[in-house]
Amino acid sequence: MFESTFADAGRRDWAGDEGDGVDAGSDAVTRIATVGCGNYARSVSIPAMARGDYAAPTVVVSGDAEKRARLVDEFGVTAIDYDEYEAGAATDEYDAVYVATPNRLHLPHVETAADHGKHAICEKPLEATVERAERLVAACDDAGVRLMTAYRMQTDPVIRRLREFVAGGGIGDLQRAVGDFTFPVLGGDAGPDQWRLDGRLAGGGALYDVGVYPLNTARFLAGDDPVAVSATTRSPDPAFDEVDQHVDVRVEFGGGADADSADSDGWIGNVSASFSGHPNTSLELLGSDGRIAVRSAFQPGADREVTVETAEGTVKLAGVGADETVEEFDYFAHAVATGGDIEPDGADGLIDMRTLAAAQASARTGERIKL
Amino acid sequence: MFESTFADAGRRDWAGDEGDGVDAGSDAVTRIATVGCGNYARSVSIPAMARGDYAAPTVVVSGDAEKRARLVDEFGVTAIDYDEYEAGAATDEYDAVYVATPNRLHLPHVETAADHGKHAICEKPLEATVERAERLVAACDDAGVRLMTAYRMQTDPVIRRLREFVAGGGIGDLQRAVGDFTFPVLGGDAGPDQWRLDGRLAGGGALYDVGVYPLNTARFLAGDDPVAVSATTRSPDPAFDEVDQHVDVRVEFGGGADADSADSDGWIGNVSASFSGHPNTSLELLGSDGRIAVRSAFQPGADREVTVETAEGTVKLAGVGADETVEEFDYFAHAVATGGDIEPDGADGLIDMRTLAAAQASARTGERIKL
Numbered sequence: 157m158f159e160s161t162f163a164d165a166g167r168r169d170w171a172g173d174e175g176d177g178v179d180a181g182s183d184a185v186t187r188i189a190t191v192g193c194g195n196y197a198r199s200v201s202i203p204a205m206a207r208g209d210y211a212a213p214t215v216v217v218s219g220d221a222e223k224r225a226r227l228v229d230e231f232g233v234t235a236i237d238y239d240e241y242e243a244g245a246a247t248d249e250y251d252a253v254y255v256a257t258p259n260r261l262h263l264p265h266v267e268t269a270a271d272h273g274k275h276a277i278c279e280k281p282l283e284a285t286v287e288r289a290e291r292l293v294a295a296c297d298d299a300g301v302r303l304m305t306a307y308r309m310q311t312d313p314v315i316r317r318l319r320e321f322v323a324g325g326g327i328g329d330l331q332r333a334v335g336d337f338t339f340p341v342l343g344g345d346a347g348p349d350q351w352r353l354d355g356r357l358a359g360g361g362a363l364y365d366v367g368v369y370p371l372n373t374a375r376f377l378a379g380d381d382p383v384a385v386s387a388t389t390r391s392p393d394p395a396f397d398e399v400d401q402h403v404d405v406r407v408e409f410g411g412g413a414d415a416d417s418a419d420s421d422g423w424i425g426n427v428s429a430s431f432s433g434h435p436n437t438s439l440e441l442l443g444s445d446g447r448i449a450v451r452s453a454f455q456p457g458a459d460r461e462v463t464v465e466t467a468e469g470t471v472k473l474a475g476v477g478a479d480e481t482v483e484e485f486d487y488f489a490h491a492v493a494t495g496g497d498i499e500p501d502g503a504d505g506l507i508d509m510r511t512l513a514a515a516q517a518s519a520r521t522g523e524r525i526k527l
Numbered sequence: 528m529f530e531s532t533f534a535d536a537g538r539r540d541w542a543g544d545e546g547d548g549v550d551a552g553s554d555a556v557t558r559i560a561t562v563g564c565g566n567y568a569r570s571v572s573i574p575a576m577a578r579g580d581y582a583a584p585t586v587v588v589s590g591d592a593e594k595r596a597r598l599v600d601e602f603g604v605t606a607i608d609y610d611e612y613e614a615g616a617a618t619d620e621y622d623a624v625y626v627a628t629p630n631r632l633h634l635p636h637v638e639t640a641a642d643h644g645k646h647a648i649c650e651k652p653l654e655a656t657v658e659r660a661e662r663l664v665a666a667c668d669d670a671g672v673r674l675m676t677a678y679r680m681q682t683d684p685v686i687r688r689l690r691e692f693v694a695g696g697g698i699g700d701l702q703r704a705v706g707d708f709t710f711p712v713l714g715g716d717a718g719p720d721q722w723r724l725d726g727r728l729a730g731g732g733a734l735y736d737v738g739v740y741p742l743n744t745a746r747f748l749a750g751d752d753p754v755a756v757s758a759t760t761r762s763p764d765p766a767f768d769e770v771d772q773h774v775d776v777r778v779e780f781g782g783g784a785d786a787d788s789a790d791s792d793g794w795i796g797n798v799s800a801s802f803s804g805h806p807n808t809s810l811e812l813l814g815s816d817g818r819i820a821v822r823s824a825f826q827p828g829a830d831r832e833v834t835v836e837t838a839e840g841t842v843k844l845a846g847v848g849a850d851e852t853v854e855e856f857d858y859f860a861h862a863v864a865t866g867g868d869i870e871p872d873g874a875d876g877l878i879d880m881r882t883l884a885a886a887q888a889s890a891r892t893g894e895r896i897k898l
Contacts, residue, residue, distance in 0.1 A: 331773060331804045334705055334797070338813060386757055386895075388777065390793050402702060404795045406759065406775055422761050424775045426705070426797045433702045434817045434836065442709060446805045465805065522895045524757075 158464060158471060161321045165476035166313045170487055170496065186489035189215035189250035189274070191241060191265045192257030193223050200456055201256060204481035206231055211489035215250045217241040241265075247272050252492055254306070254485075258351035259359050260284035263292045270299035277304040277488045281368050281512060282505040284359030289509040293502035304488045304498045305505030309373045309453075311487045312480035314460040314473070318448060319377050327466065328445030330378050330423045335370025335439040337362075337454050338430040348395040352431070361399025363389070364512055367429030369454040370439055371407065372500075372508050374425045377441060381507055382425075384408040386524040387515035393432060402430045405515045456481060529835060529842060532692045536847035537684040541858055541867065557860035560586035560621035560645070562612060562636045563628030564594050571827050572627060575852035577602055582860035586621045588612040612636075618643050623863055625677070625856075629722035630730050631655035634663045641670035648675040648859045652739050652883060653876040655730030660880040664873030675859045675869045676876030680744045680824075682858045683851035685831040685844070689819060690748050698837065699816030701749050704796040706741025708733075708825050709807040719766040723802070732770025734760070735883055738800030740825040741810055742778065743871075743879050745796045748812060752878055753796075755779040757895040758886035764803060773801045776886045827852060 188205055190197050193216055205213040215234045216227045224235035236245045252275035255265045262283045269276045276296060282305055283289035296303040309315050322330065339362070341352055351357040352365055375381060385407050389400035405428070410421035437454035441447065446466035452458040457480070462473040491498045514525040559576055561568055564587055576584040586605045587598045595606035607616045623646035626636045633654045640647045647667060653676055654660035667674040680686050693701065710733070712723055722728040723736055746752060756778050760771035776799070781792035808825035812818065817837035823829040828851070833844040862869045885896040 327805065331709075331801060332707070332775070332799055334707070334799075336703070336705070336813065338702075386759070386777070388757070388779065388795065390795075392793065402795070404703070404777055404797060406757070406777060406797075408759065422763065424759065424761075424773070424799070426775060426777075426799065428703055428705075428795070428797065430702055430813075433813060433815050434698065434838075436813055436818055442707065442801075442804060442807055444804050447807055467805075524893045 158321065158326065161317050161324070161326070162473060162476060165317050166478040168483070169316060171490060172494070172496065184210070184493040185212045186210060186252055186492045187212050187214040187250045188485065188489070189217060189246070189253045191217040191253050191255045192261070193218040193220070193227060194256060197254070197256040198223070198227065200481055201254060201485070202227065202231055204479065205485045207479070207482050208486040208489065210493060211485040215246050242268055244272055247274070250274065252276060252488070255279060258354070258357040259364065260288070260357045263288045266292045266303070267295045270295045270301050273299065273301060275302040275492045277306050277485070278505070279306045280372070280505065280508070281359065281364050282502070282509050284357065286506070286509045286513045289506055293506060296502060302492055302498060303502045304491070305500045305502065306484065307372050307376070307500040307504070308456070308480045308484040309369060310376050310500045311483035312460070312477065313483065314450070314462060314477045315373060315377065315480075318450070318462070319379075321464070322377050322441065322448070323379065326446060326464070327441060327443030327448060330441060330443050332423060332442040333374040333378070333425040333440065335374055335425070335453070336428045336436055337366035337369045338433045338436040339366045340433060340435060341365070341431040342395060353395060353399055355398030358399055360512060360516060361391070361396060361401060361403070362429040362431040363400050363403040363405070363515060365431070366454070367403055367405065367427055368508055368512065369437070370427045370429070371405070371425070371511060373439055373453070374427070375507070378409065378423070380409045380423075382407045382409055382511045382527050384524055384526045385511060385514045385518055387518040389519040396431060399431070400519070401432055403515070403519070404428045407511065529692065529697065529837075532688050532695070532697070533844060533847060536688050537849040539854070540687060542861060543865065543867065555581070555864040556583045557581060557623055557863045558583050558585040558621045559856065559860070560588060560612075560617070560624045562588040562624050562626045563632070564589040564591070564598060565627060568625070568627040569594070569598065571852055572625060572856070573598070573602060575850065576856045578850070578853050579857040579860065581864060582856040586617050613639055615643055618645070621645065623647060623859070626650060629725070629728040630735065631659070631728045634659045637663045637674070638666045641666045641672050644670065644672060646673040646863045648677050648856070649876070650677045651743070651876065651879070652730065652735050653873070653880050655728065657877070657880045657884045660877055664877060667873060673863055673869060674873045675862070676871045676873065677855060678743050678747070678871040678875070679827070679851045679855040680740060681747050681871045682854035683831070683848065684854065685821070685833060685848045686744060686748065686851075689821070689833070690750075692835070693748055693812065693819070694750065697817060697835070698812060698814030698819060701794045701812060701814050703794060703813040704745040704749070704811065706745055706796070706810040706824070707799045707807055708737035708740045709801040709804045710737045711804060711806060712736070712802040713766060724766060724770055726769030729770055731883060731887060732762070732767055732772060732774070733800040733802040734771050734774040734776070734886060736802070737825070738774055738776065738798055739879055739883065740808070741798045741800070742776070742796070742882060744810055744825070745798070746878070749780065749794070751780045751794075753778045753780055753882045753898050755895055755897045756882060756885045756889055758889040760890040767802060770802070771890070772803055774886070774890070775799045778882065
């Protein structure tokens, strides 16, 4: 089963070329306006749209004239500022928006997109609070536009193949997942003057910004949602006095860990994240009949190093992937064009928002919080 | 630093041949009576004593005449039963006892050893309850005999070298440790009729039997003790209705996770263990400046696969170890003969007992428990 799963590992199961019921064959291009042009949008997301088959970057929205000029030069896009975006400038040049602003600004920008009748792909986590995220999702529902939460791991071909392997019983019943994302946010040129360290703008720290990766990816691989969380945070460095520098969350899935429960579907996710320390991204799934370990699990565009152990032996995979960010925008663009499924939708994003908020509450109170 | 740490990786720093203050040069042999001759004692511990430089198996205590006969044949030992052991038979043939019975029988057998004026090396965890473990330690103290908790990982040369590397700042400040020991206790010929599944005899399940490995080894590597725990257990399989089948423990160290604490020495250990599932033993340390991962971390006599990542690059080590069980009995025997330090002493064992008991209480109540 392992070999058949990983044959043609990079295949786009969502593109409808395998008779899976998605309306196939559309090569219509979805034109995307990028709202918020920070470093990640400029260096990763917009280039990924430009390399895509179904997506194209046509508009950028930025408050910085120098950035606008640079992006016009580099990608031949139309560049507008936030007032112009609000006012409906260039709406005939884009079909959807990609919102890559600080978390707390997602809501107004997605609302504007919905007002303009544009679909939205919104960076994770959906917003800075659950209540705002719910309003964001409602705005898209009310306007009848599509919404995707930008969980790029869900479109990473290696992660999609691993999901198939897990769903097919490749490691038996899932017993435990362990994931970490340590992202030294003050590394390189990045100083403390950034929105990720602003509690109001970000909603949370390492938990919201990078902890959501192991959380959402574990959920995606298992096809399961949290039932309770218990968390602890630490912020010894004063630079992180508004947000969590380190976080450890125990996430109960399935039957969970109620003392009186003997649900054999229960399993535990141990999710951790840090805004300082030696860079690390890893995810491990321990099952009744096997183990999957992924190194460089959440690094953008990285070759995932995958080890799969079962009773039959150990297989190591490398070099089987594709650029998950190109996949992400093509997945969204194709779904918009064809009406295909968007799995990481608003509801998916809200589950994580509620889990993150519960983890914050647990860290504050020391209590286990049921979802 | 890494290379100098691992040069001559198998060296016995405790044997006093490096001018570290231990009384060197003793080659006196400590003769050991093994009390309880289960599979592990027969197939691992007694052969390890026989291969040692300082230890020798001279007596075995078993209630099973067939086992006694077999061990006499195989190791040339004197074999006695429990009544004879109690009555002081063959006390002139051993200097120390190795207690390898079910956990709840450690206390009476160590008390007997102390009554006979014999030193003791006692399997982990020290007993089935904290109160009984405290009495066990007191019995040795009162009799003036040495006591070692049989934490074989503390004498594993690879683990000792890693401790030196960590203590020397090799990965900076420790931020997080993640360890798992999944031991399918019903695998192979082993059915449910075994003491490990008896709540009263064992004291606990996966947590007590194998979870203590990542816990104690993380403590040993960091040189630090727990300040609080939060745990959850699951036992979906009815075979485990008296003990935990799966356990996940978050262990707070140093400054811990008090909401008002910003102690930069704080770090988190995520310890898990299972009595069913795909076999797994692993330990990972994440630091401010590096990462250490050990696979086959707690497997008896296994070659530890070690990966060390720092800003300078990644080094993988294999084949640098030695048999940690031979080391364990030689370490104990040498310490008894020379009066040298025993680091995994009764006090060390009690810290784990209190942590395990607190984890049980936390799993029962859902509360975080301070130590």
